[in-house]
Amino acid sequence: MQFSESWLRQYVNPDLTTEELSHALTMAGLEVEETRPLAPPFSQVVVAEILEATQHPDADRLRVCKVNAGGDVLQIVCGAPNARPGIRIPCALVGAQLPPAEEGGKPFAIKLGKLRGVESQGMLCSGNELGVPQEADGIMELPADAPIGANIRDYLKLDDTIFVIKLTPNKADCLSILGVAREVAAITGAKLCVPEIKAQASSIQDKIKVAVESSDLCGRFAGRVIKGVNAKAKTPDWMVRCLEGAGQRSISALVDISNYAMLAIGQPTHVFDLQKIKGDLTVRWGRDGEELELLNGQTVSVAPLNGQGVGVIADANGVESVAGIMGGNPSSVTLDTQDIYLESAFWWPTAIQGRARRFNFSTDAAHRFERGVDPAGTVDALEFVSGLITQICGGQLGPVDDQVINLPKRADVRLRVARAQKVIGVPLTADVIAGLFDRIGLQYQREGNEAFVVKAPSYRFDIEIEEDLIEEVARLYGFENIPANPPVAEQRMQGTNEARRGIHKLRHAIAARGYQEVLNFGFIDADTEEKLAGNTNPIKVLNPIASQLSVMRSNLIGGLVQNLRQNLNRKASRVRLFEVGRVFNRNPEAQVGELSIAGYDQPIRVAGLAYGPALPEQWGTPSRSVDFFDVKGDLEALLAPLELKAKTFAHPALHPGRSAELTIKKRGKEITLGFVGELHPRLQQSYDLPGAPVVFEIDWAAIQDIGLPTISPISKFPAVTRDLAVVVDQSVSVAQLLDAMKAAKQLLVKKIDLFDEFKPSSGRMGGMAENEKSLAFRLTLSDESGTLQDAQIEPVISALLDAMSVKCKARIR
Template identity: 55%
Template sequence: MQFSESWLRTFCNPAIGTAELAETLTMAGLEVEELKPVAPPFTHIVVGEIRQAEQHPNADRLRVCKVDVGQAELLNIVCGAPNARVGIRVPCALVGAELPPGEDGKPFLIKVGKLRGVESQGMLCSARELKLSEDHGGLLELALDAPLGQNIREHLDLDDTLFTLKLTPNLAHCLSVYGVAREVSALTGAPLLAPAFPAVAVGNSDSVKVTVSATDLCGRFSGRVVRNLNTRAQTPQWMVDRLARCGQRSVTALVDISNYVMFELGRPSHIFDLEKIHGGLDVRWGKAGEELKLLNGNTVTVDDKVGVIADDVQVESLAGIMGGDATAVSDDTQHVYVEAAFWWPKAIAGRSRRFNFSTDAGHRFERGVDPELTVEHIERITQLIIDICGTPDTTCGPIDDQKPNMPVAAPVTLRVARAAKIIGMPLSQAQCADALKRLGLSLTEEEGLITVAPPSYRFDLQIEEDLIEEVARMVGYNNLPDTPPLAPITARIRPEAQRSAFAVRRALAALAYQETINFSFVEERWENELAGNPNPIKLLNPIASQMSVMRSSLLGSLLQVLKFNQARKATRVRVFELGRVFLRDASVKSTDATVEGFDQPMRVAGLASGSEHPLQWGVKDAPVDFYSVKGDVETLLAPLAPEFKPGTHPAMHPGRCASVWLDGKCIGYVGELHPKWRQSYELPTAPLLFELDLEPVLARRVPVFKPVAKIQAVQRDVAVVVADSVTHAALMAAIWAAPTAGLLRDAQLFDVYRPKFAKDAVVAEGAGDRSLAVRLTLNSDEASLTEEQIESTVKAVVDQLSQTLDARQRV
């Protein structure tokens, strides 16, 4: 909302300066977003009249003008403007005048000079040269009655300020100069000059038959016929200036009048060319397939969700938004129909955005416009039409006013104690009542209660909190006390047996993975193929068709990141994400942090593709493989020792996928991407992936102090032949289960041997066996181990392997 300070002060003129007025409005919730002078600084520019204009003797495009600026002698000024002619009054910069700064930022000083041999004693100015507009078509022509010699700043009221307000949607009553003035009066106590609406004399009985078929669209419809107008009349300069300072350019007199009343009083209206209306008007909802060419030149197709005004032949305008081209007024218009209506806000809200444009009228109607003053505002519009476009034959018809469905405002009660609690400062009932009375609200009082009957222009006053806000605005937000919060703040101390999510991020970053952050809603195809989820959680209003479901796995997002990088010639990609997934779970109940029926656990997932190491001379180039990523998972979980078992996952290669187990519970998977998905997603190589539940990853063992051994440890190697199906985990479990009396301190598998020929001694008793070599570390805290203790411990381990895994010692 933009307007000039001078226009505002015609309604309410408080004894405060511009800056204080802006601060007062801002502290009352009407944020002043910008203060801008109407014109830049310049001096010694006055009103002058061209008395003579002769051709320059040495230049075809210059004229030598004799200019009267109210002094004893005429000034001799050389001018090249195409409209320089005798009789017009224009701004004249005298010798010594400073014009607004140019592109270099320096003011332009007017001196006596010669142009092609003729002396020039000043300069005649265009609007662009004074930085009043971008119009550079010629001199700025002033009114013929402009006082000669008067300072141009005073004549054009250029010492004015433009206010730009940033209004919230509930302040629709301030979308007019008078509405803001009403607020200023309430805030400062300055008197408010209420506009008068004297009735225009009725000179004919003509009317247009109007039928309001949709009362849920239109609650009131008023209109009148005005005949015999001169629509070619010029809009007065004062109206053009006020409209320009509201950001509205002048169009034609009738359009300017309609716009002027909208900015003045907040009443959008429409003026029809009476002779272009076929029969009567019907206010109704549109019908599917109906088309309308609008005033902006666009042709739109309406449906039954959009309100229209139609005549007996066609749709003539979009209700409350924009008129149609078919009934638009023109220079040939003689008779008009003036309309002012009340449109229900919900019937207008969002309609213009369906057609990808917005209008000032729609902006106001969808927030609420006063339904009680349609007749008064038509009187105001009519009087302006007569004053500007009237002729001796101009006559006005009676106002046809229909009220099929007027809004009824329900009273709202304010509890004084509640207001004091919400605002956070002591308030008396008299203070609250005074604040509401200053706003022009009628109220009744009881002990501790104030009941307000909202006026017709205050659609926002519906509940008690609305009245509390009004009291706070009148008190002034800057006057509210600074009250520190009383809620205790207790730091959440993370247990020592748990690390933070940031520690997990740092651990993966140390393994050369880069973190990515992706959307939680993904393509449905990813869920079906990569997560094996045939029934994903679908979004009711997705932002894009490829983001229609909530993810139950992080792998699809990582594959998309891989494709994005490979499309940009990235040969080595190692990325991870720590994020939330969304699963259906009927056991979950609603709490502050959960939603009934849906589990939302955190997971961490990673992807590696390309070379295992960056290109360098010291290491032979080799592609990343399953064991590299498996090692990364082990490093991430350390010092916990996970167990890996053959597993199956919809996204991973059968036989090259392992499930990850901790404390007897599966916490995730690691493996190579399935070949069919690699082909489907057009990846040159199969990446390695892992996905783990975050909660067990955050767990860590609390370190336990152990003294350094005083006695040297003993190491012995044991090689056993076992079936090929025996896993490393089973081997280690059997070794640690042996009765070693605490002498076994460590066991490491260091060799795996598979025979190449069937006659090899290793497989003398069974083809498909393999040899596993384990290094045992033995020690005692009491004394050095004897050979007998060593041999018995090794024997206990071998016997345990034999009993548990049917192993035999290799000799």
């Protein structure tokens, strides 16, 4: 929100300097991002009139001008093409200091000099040379009644300050001078001068019939016909200055008046050329196949997209305007327009949100409507604009056609005084709070000194719950008046739960293994969600901040792959990333709670990605790419003492032969943790990756409980090792054999390690079929009571072989 200080002070004029006013607004929650002078400093520039302009004797592009600057007639050489007798212009006298040509440069001094042998006693200035925006080339032309000899800064009112306020999305009521003035009046206690809006008398009875078909699009629609306007009328200088101070340029009188009213009172309006409207108007949602050429020249489709409709105003020929965003070229006003239809409406914020972004642009009207515009001010805005049009452009007014269809119902909000005191940390009394509410214009009923029941004004869409009122109390009381007291709390040593893993400890452990933590949005694009999660029905974001962030993620892999691509684009060769964050899934059985939403699960997941060489480049180890077993080893080390089991499974994002589902056993039940594996070759090609990264994702809730460690004595007697090689079908996994041996419950067996695997290349080899493989295990046996003998060891080996034979059809090799 940008405006000039002088415009604001027309509505409220507190006894504060510019710096003090800026500070007061910032401390009230309206952050003043920038203040800058309307024009840079310069001196001795006055209004002058060109009396005579003759050709320079030695230069084709120069003219010798006789200039009346309020004293003696001056001779000034000028090269501007529009220098001619009779016009009034800014003239810099000898000794004037003009703004530097470049930022940071020195001021430009005007001296008595000669140009091609002709003496020049000053300089005729363009707007750009004075630091004032100017569209036309040449020297700045002033109105014919500009007083000769007057200081140009005083005449153009250039001693002004531009305020740029960074508003938060909830402060839609401050997207106007009137809204900011309300805040200033409440903050400072200065008198608020609201512009007087009078009902304009009708002199004709012409009307256009308007049918509002969609009450969820338009809650109130008002309009009137105005005939006989002079669209070529000149916009008043005072209005042009207000628009320029707000960062807008003057276009034409009708457009300028509409823009001025929007900036002044916050209600966007639209002007149609009445002669271009055919038949009645209809307010409805856009339909399939409908298009409109907008005022900016862009042709857009107003058909529904992804279940999101676009509101339109249509006549008998089709769509004429995109509701609340921009008018159409077919019904736009021009300098030849004589009859107009003026529209003012309340569009529901939910009907406007996201629509302008769909068309890849935004407008001032859409910016306001999607945040909420005062529905009670619809007709007032129409009367305000009508009065300005008849005052500047003339014309005859038709009656106001006001249709109230579906206005917001504002529920009363209750504020507990004790709650406000607790949150703000200041013992504010009920009388103090009442005074603050009076200053901001809130209607309320007191419940003694205990509570207030507040009815929010129609222009305050940000007051819905008790916390909103507490915020109002805090900012009006003054954040700088709230003491910065340290928190007071009982200090107590908390016990450490050794049976549960801490999430920060896990983060440190992952980082210690060479992974770097990243933080991604919980949103992602629908294409990535389908590719990497197989999710064809994702949870859509109603109002996405960008098209590539339109759905909620159901896993963390998509964000990590995008992080990898960004790193590879910056020439990184070895990438290790991890993220701890929430994912979002539909669950009809999920109940609402403090940290949950009905119908949705939001579990925390831990995910990682490894790409490039397994080890940093070095001379001692040959370079090789990271593989499935490297990352699986990282997980086993990270999740210890939990014992991971891996089994094959299908996942849309993973290589079908180089991926596994991870499980653990808890209380006799097998619990799925997540998965680990290489990215699918199809996705590797789709994302243009030189190599396949290895990714993993595990459920945080499943790995928190690690149990207490159990103590077992170390045997005083030497351990015994035995090697055991068995032949099994190639479909039998090592995990199945290990489970079979563990199920035999041989207490003397302390450790089982796989140290060899052999598969025949073709035909039969060593008594093995082509579909068989040999696995060799090293068994470590120990007994605390004495040294083991063969008589004790052989029954154990036989029991293990029998278990593998029965459950896995294994035979000794």
